[in-house]
Amino acid sequence: MRAAAQVFDEYGLAGSSISKIMTRAGTTQGAMYFHFKSKENLARAVINEQAADLSLPERPEGLAQLIGLTFFLAREMQSNVLFRAGVTLAVEQGQVGLRDFSPYDMWADLFRGELEAARSKGELQDDVDVAEVAQLLVAAYTGSQVMSNLLTGPDRADLPERIGRMWRYVLPGIAQPDRLAELREVAERTGPAA
Amino acid sequence: MRAAAQVFDEYGLAGSSISKIMTRAGTTQGAMYFHFKSKENLARAVINEQAADLSLPERPEGLAQLIGLTFFLAREMQSNVLFRAGVTLAVEQGQVGLRDFSPYDMWADLFRGELEAARSKGELQDDVDVAEVAQLLVAAYTGSQVMSNLLTGPDRADLPERIGRMWRYVLPGIAQPDRLAELREVAERTGPAA
Incomplete structure (x- = not known):
C-alpha cells in the first residue's frame, strides 16, 4: 500500500x-x-488508509488544538506520501469509478469533535452549527490543497500560508469575541512561519 | 468543444x-x-472556456453582488455542462499532465474586483486583504463543489446550501459590523432557497 x-x-x-x-x-x-x-x-x-501514518490528537480539546491540527496536516501534506496520495486520490477518485465520501466525513468528524470541545469550553458563538463549520473547514482545506498543488507543486509549499488565511477570516465567524485575539495569536504562532 | x-x-x-x-x-x-x-x-x-456560456456581472459592485454571483455559479454548476465540465477538469487536470492555475486566477480576479468595489463602498473591515479573501473564496468554492459532487452526484444538489454556509461563517471576518446583518440577509434571500 x-x-x-x-x-x-x-x-x-x-x-x-x-x-x-x-x-x-x-x-x-x-x-x-x-x-x-x-x-x-x-x-x-x-x-x-491516508491517515495511517499520522499522529492525531487522542482527545478533542477545542479551537487551539483544531488550529494546530490543520497546520500539522498542511505540513504533513508536504512530506507524508501516504497522506498526500490518499488526499489527492480522494479528490480524483471519480476517474476510476469510485464515489466514496467517507474520507471527507472522517476529517469532518475529527474537526467536529474539536468544535464540540470548543463549545463546552465556551469558545464558540452560540449560533455556530459545529457540523456545518466542520464541513466548511474540510471544503476550504480541500480546495486550498488542490490550488496549492497546481500553483506550487506536489510539495505544496504555500499550503500552510493558505490555511493561515483560512483561520484569519473564519475565526471571527465562529469564536467568541473575547477569545478572538488569543486564537488569532495561536494561528499565527503555530502557523506558516512555525 | x-x-x-x-x-x-x-x-x-x-x-x-x-x-x-x-x-x-x-x-x-x-x-x-x-x-x-x-x-x-x-x-x-x-x-x-468554462465561463463562455455564463452571464457574468459587467462591472463590480461589492459584497451583495459577489454573494449573488457565488449562488448563481452554484446553480449553474447544476445544469451548465460546459461550466461544470470545465471546473471538474480544472481539478483533475493533473491526470492528463496539465498544470494550469489560470482558471483559478480568473475566478479569484473576478471575486477580487467585487471585493475592491466593496472596499470603496466602505463594506469591508480595514485589515481585510482582498487578494487573500478572493483566493480563500475560490478554495472554499472548489472544495465545496468536489464534496457536493461526491455526496449528491454531478448535479450537486447541496452546493447552494454549502455556499450559504460559507458566507454565514466568512462574512463576519470580512464585512464591517454595521453591514453584517444586511449582508447575511442578502445571502439568505439569494441563497439556497431562492
Missing part, C-alpha cells in the same frame, strides 16, 4: 499501473493479486 | 476519448484534428 501511494504520488492515477506498483513494492504478481485485484482496489486502500 | 464538455461530464476524463467526442459532435476525424490534436487539447479548451 505504501508502494502504491509512492507510485500514485509520482505518476498520478492515470500514469500508475499494477506492474509499476509491484516493481516498487518488490513483490510478486501472486502476492499482489492476493491482496489487491486492481489499481482501483489499491487506490481505495490508499484513500482509506 | 461543447460536445467534448458533454462527454467529459458524462464519462469523466479517463472514460472519454476523441472518438466518443467526434460521435457526439457529429464531426469527421479531419475536422476534429484540425482544431484539436488530442484529448488533452480538448480538456484544455474546456477548462479555458
Whole structure:
C-alpha cells in the first residue's frame, strides 16, 4: 500500500499501473493479486488508509488544538506520501469509478469533535452549527490543497500560508469575541512561519 | 468543444476519448484534428472556456453582488455542462499532465474586483486583504463543489446550501459590523432557497 501511494504520488492515477506498483513494492504478481485485484482496489486502500501514518490528537480539546491540527496536516501534506496520495486520490477518485465520501466525513468528524470541545469550553458563538463549520473547514482545506498543488507543486509549499488565511477570516465567524485575539495569536504562532 | 464538455461530464476524463467526442459532435476525424490534436487539447479548451456560456456581472459592485454571483455559479454548476465540465477538469487536470492555475486566477480576479468595489463602498473591515479573501473564496468554492459532487452526484444538489454556509461563517471576518446583518440577509434571500 505504501508502494502504491509512492507510485500514485509520482505518476498520478492515470500514469500508475499494477506492474509499476509491484516493481516498487518488490513483490510478486501472486502476492499482489492476493491482496489487491486492481489499481482501483489499491487506490481505495490508499484513500482509506491516508491517515495511517499520522499522529492525531487522542482527545478533542477545542479551537487551539483544531488550529494546530490543520497546520500539522498542511505540513504533513508536504512530506507524508501516504497522506498526500490518499488526499489527492480522494479528490480524483471519480476517474476510476469510485464515489466514496467517507474520507471527507472522517476529517469532518475529527474537526467536529474539536468544535464540540470548543463549545463546552465556551469558545464558540452560540449560533455556530459545529457540523456545518466542520464541513466548511474540510471544503476550504480541500480546495486550498488542490490550488496549492497546481500553483506550487506536489510539495505544496504555500499550503500552510493558505490555511493561515483560512483561520484569519473564519475565526471571527465562529469564536467568541473575547477569545478572538488569543486564537488569532495561536494561528499565527503555530502557523506558516512555525 | 461543447460536445467534448458533454462527454467529459458524462464519462469523466479517463472514460472519454476523441472518438466518443467526434460521435457526439457529429464531426469527421479531419475536422476534429484540425482544431484539436488530442484529448488533452480538448480538456484544455474546456477548462479555458468554462465561463463562455455564463452571464457574468459587467462591472463590480461589492459584497451583495459577489454573494449573488457565488449562488448563481452554484446553480449553474447544476445544469451548465460546459461550466461544470470545465471546473471538474480544472481539478483533475493533473491526470492528463496539465498544470494550469489560470482558471483559478480568473475566478479569484473576478471575486477580487467585487471585493475592491466593496472596499470603496466602505463594506469591508480595514485589515481585510482582498487578494487573500478572493483566493480563500475560490478554495472554499472548489472544495465545496468536489464534496457536493461526491455526496449528491454531478448535479450537486447541496452546493447552494454549502455556499450559504460559507458566507454565514466568512462574512463576519470580512464585512464591517454595521453591514453584517444586511449582508447575511442578502445571502439568505439569494441563497439556497431562492
